[in-house]
Amino acid sequence: MKRPTETFIALIRTVTADNASDMVEHLRARVAPADRTGAESAAMRRHLGALAFRLEGNDHLGAAADIYELIGSLVPDGRERWTRAAAIARLRDLCGRGRFDEASTYAARLRAESDASALVQDGVTTLLRLGWAHECRNEPGPCLQCYRLAYDLNGGDAGVTTEDGDRLSRKVKNLRRLRLDALLEAGRFDEAIALHAQTRHVTGSGSLAAYDMVSVKALAAVGGVRYTEIRPARRIAAPELRFWEPPPTLCSEAGGLDMPAQYLAFLDGCRAFPRSNVVVTGDKLVYDLAAHPRRRHVLLQDGLNPDQIMTAAFGATRALVEVPEDAHAVEAGLMMFGLQSRNYGHWFCEFVPRMLAYNDPRCPDGIPLCIDDHMPASHEEILRLLDTRERPVIKLPPKPVEFELLGMAPVPAFFPFDMKPGLPFYDTVWPADIFAAVRKRILESARERGVLSDRTDRRLFISRKAFTQRALLNEAEIAERLRPLGFEVIYPETMSFLEQVDAFHSAALVVGSSSSALSNALFCRPGCRILGLIHEELAFNFRGYTSYIEVGGARILFLRGRTLHRPGVHAFHVSYTVDPGKVAAAVAALENEVAAGTPAGFTLSDPDSHPICVPDDGVLQSPARGEPARVDPARHARITTLAAGPHASPDQGLCAMEAVAYLAGERHSDQPACASPSISAFVRTWSDGLPQAERDGLILPLVPRLVGTRGSEALERRRIAMVADWLVRSHVPAWFRLAKLNVEADELADLAELTDVADLTSLCDHLKRARKRAAVANLTLRQTGSAVRAAAWDATQQAAWITVRDALEEAGPPILAAGWDAAYAAAYAATRAYGKASLEPTRRALEQSALALVERLIEARDADSAGPKAPAAPASMHPSAELRP
Structure with missing residues (x-):
């Protein structure tokens, strides 16, 4: 056999990874002559094969691929082998160097030009091995x-799975x-959008755009939404948990007791996604949970749930959301759609409370309720029961919606669907009011509708055998143990909603799995006892169940069973068993609790969050008509602290x-008949917004003095004018002086005293000018820190605003606008001062000023009133605070 020329061999020996691309052309010229004999071509092929093997062994894959392609040109009848070798080396080279765009072009060319399925199969196999190696090394980027x-090379999923069997x-x-998620966390939005563009054909989603995440209240602060506060921010009492066996140490995080304000908001010209909580307008994503200060802890999963119709990924302050295409048009609607809307438990906790806002007189008639079209009939039944305005209902198909006008109301409490891995589950506490x-x-x-029966003695065992998640596997055994004790087994999924309401309302004792069906315990009568069966998971939302169920006066006792773990099942949804003997014993203890008053089980309270209890000595009654309200000294001695929020x-x-109400001997209520409605509104809101120590120090001494303060309508109008006057001439100037806007502060403080809310008309120009002056050089309230926002909307301002708001609305739009100008002027001034001065001295001075205001409100009386004042316990008087420097 004839050897190739020494020149050709010498040329091969000079090939390196650095010069391979250039040398390939020289080598191609050497092997090209047509008169080359077969033996010579075979010898050259062997030498080139050795060269390619050497280059590939040294990880010079691109050069090896070039040589393999050159060998293929020498042997037309055996080209497939070398073409396949070249393709594998080329893919390995491009992927190894992270040149995935070039790899995409190369793969597309292979798929288009190759007639041999073996070549495509080899390429797919190579890419699968590379992907698996990256996955094992925890390198998600190149693995993806x-x-x-x-x-792409395979043309889809058909016939291919990864090493661990996934599509x-x-x-x-x-x-x-x-x-x-990683790119958004790093603020690399352009890279994230580009990555999505590369991969969106796999999931069939549209293109992404970036949006700033804002809460509804933050958007309202910059005029982006019409916003009305229905219930103010307030503090509630912590629930007291009860367990049949000694209380465990819970692994969950106790939900906060500071409840956000409940609002009604209207957004013009926005886009929304049914089955999702995402609403976008302009370059803003309007989503309270996504804009919450604890966003970094929350796992937001819009776009991951198979039930949803869009893709979204959330960073710290911005999100990527799929651009709506082919949107469904709706003129106006009220948002009753969203993530997990078909789930009965989520529906009650997150969606149903919105109807309170939509029933409010400030929500216009005729606007339809918009729901997801996959919701069960029971959800629509609940809407009809709650709706006081006979609104039409629009069922939204799973496609984006363009709203000309969208009404929104919030979830009653901070409720993250889940927390990020490694963080404890957040056990939301729900507000009783x-x-x-x-x-x-x-x-x-x-x-x-004549549905409720007069029975109060039913004993119910709630079946869950129709469900596969959180299944009580020995349910039949427990049912048999309970039947002789008078229990009937009910199957909620076979009952209408009203049938379920009647069943629970007529029950004296309920036993059931702690699941969505137990949500109906909300309708139990006071004194009903509930035994909630659950697995061993200590991160479960025990506080959420307790705070929600006990609103109507029922009490729940938890009995934990034995968990049957299953790989891949969320810890909350694993199946379990419970010892029937323990169930029977717990039922007997609950019976004894009702009969003899002996508490069943063990109590667990969160540290520093104990419920505030006041012993009662009987049923509270309203005083007889015509009798002056008086303070009961015995009851007064029992009240040593105040809680936040209604109970x-x-x-x-x-x-x-x-x-x-308690001191006056009235029925339990936070709107006592004996007290002035305007003073009540101020004190209720102010007290709920204060820390515990300040609440007891400032508000507790006032309580007995509020008994007997109710007066005529004229007196109430005068008191409301006094609050409006304080808001304009004391509260706003205090913040203006802190912001070094002394001229503007003096201008407001020196105005004539307001004696009627209608007098605000003359101040419209003053207040509008003050608001604009305070806003100069500011960004927006939402761009400041939580501390300054809290100070800007301090408890005294909230109290004053709640007191005067309704009167301002009745007086007409110009006067209401003047009130808003006063409120925002103070808030803007506080943000302007932030960083230059401490806000705390001004806040405390305003507390003393507000206390003096309340004392003046109490002292105000009808001119023609007669008779002695209601007895009052001694209370230390606070002089009016001087707020000028």
Whole structure:
């Protein structure tokens, strides 16, 4: 056999990774002559093969691919082998160097030009191996690209799975999500959008755009939404948890007791996604949870749930959301759609309370309720029961919606769907005032329809055998143990909603799995006892269940069973068993609790969050008509502290105005008949917004003095004018002086005293000018820190605003606008001062000024009133604070 020329061999020996691209052309010229014999071509092929092997062994894959392609040109009858070798080396080279765009072009060319399925199969196999190697090394970026290239080269999922048996499309979707989250966390939005553009064909989603995340209240602060506060921000009491066996140490994080304001908001010209909580307008994503200060801890999963229709990824302050295409048009609607809207438990906690805002007189008639079209009939039944305005209902299909006008109301409490890995579950505590109103409305509607029976003695065992998640596996055994004790087994999924309401309302004792069906315990009568069965998971939302269920006066005792763990099942949803003997023993203990008053089980309270209890000595009654309200000295001695927010009964705690009703011997309420409505509004809001120590120090001494303050309508109008005057001439100037706007502060402080709310008309120009002056050189309230926002909307301002708001609205739009100007002028001034001066001295001075205002409101009396004042306990008097420097 004839050897190749020494020149050719010498040329091969000079090839390196650095010069391979240039040398390939020289080598191609050497092997090109047509008169080359077969033996010579074979010898050259062997030498080139050795060269390619050497280059590939030294990880010079691009050069090796060039040589393999050159060998293929020498042997037309055996080209496939070398073409396949070249393709594998080329893919490995491009992927290894992170040149995935070039790899995409190369893979597309291979798929278009190759007639041999073996070549495509080799390429896919190579990419799968590369992807798996990256996955094992926890390198999601290159892993995602390799699997995406394999998907494209293969033309989809058909006939291909990864090493661990997953479909390529599933791997791409999950890995892309990891990469998007990481890129957004780093603020690399352009890279995230580009990554999505590379991979969106795998999941069939549209293009992404970046949006700033804002809460509804923050958007309202800059005029981006019409916003009305229905219930103010307030503090509530912590629930007291009860367990059958000694209380465990819970692994969850106790939900906060500071409840956000409940609002009604209207957004013009926005886009929304049914089955999702995302609403976008302009370059803003309007989503309270996404804009919450604890956003960094919350796992937001819009776009991951199979039930949803869009893709979204959330960073710290910005989000990427799929651009709506082919949107469904709706003229106007009220938002009752969203994530998990079809789930019964989520529906009641997150969606149903919005109807309170939509029933409010300030929500216009005729606007339809918009719901997801996949919601069960029971959800629509609940809407009809709650709706006081006979609104039409629009069922939204799973496609984006363009709203000319969208009405929105919030979730009653901070409620993250889940927390990020490694963080404890957030056990949301639900506010009793919201759910008490929901309960009342539904029971009223049920009575109007003649549904509620007079029974109060039913014993219910709630079946869950129709469900696979959180299944009570020995349910039949427990049912058999309970039947001789008078229990009937009910199957909620077979009952209408009203049938379920009636069943729970007529029950004296309920046993059931702690699941969505137990949400109906909201409708139980006071004194009903509930035994909630649950697995061993200590991060479960025990506080959420307790705070929600006990609104109507029922009490729940938890009995934990034995968890049957299953890989891949969320810890909350694992199945379990419970010892029937323990169930029977717990039932007996609850019976004894009702009969003899002996508490069943063990109590667990969160440290520093104990419920505030006041012992009662009987049923509270309203004083007889015509009799002056008087303070009961014995009851006064029992009240040593005040809670925040309303309570179902005195033994759960007393807020300031509930304490007034208690002292006067009235029925339990936070709107006592004996007290001035305007003073009550001010004190209720102010007290709920204060820390515990300040609440007891400032408000507790006032409580007995509020008994007997109710007066005529004229007196109430005068008191409201006094509050408006304080807001304009004391509160706003205090913040202006802190912001070094002394001229403007003096201008407002020196105005004539307001004696009627209508007098604000003459101040419209002053207040509008003050608001503009305070806003100069400011950004917006939402761009300041939480501390300055809290100071800007301090408790005294909230109290004053709640007191005068209704009167301002009745007086007409110009006067209402003047009130808003006063409120925002103070807030802007506080933000202007932030960083240059401490806000705390001004806040404390305003507290003393507000205290002096309340004392003046108490002292105000009708000119023609006669008779002695209601007896009052001694209270230390606070002089009016001088707020000028």
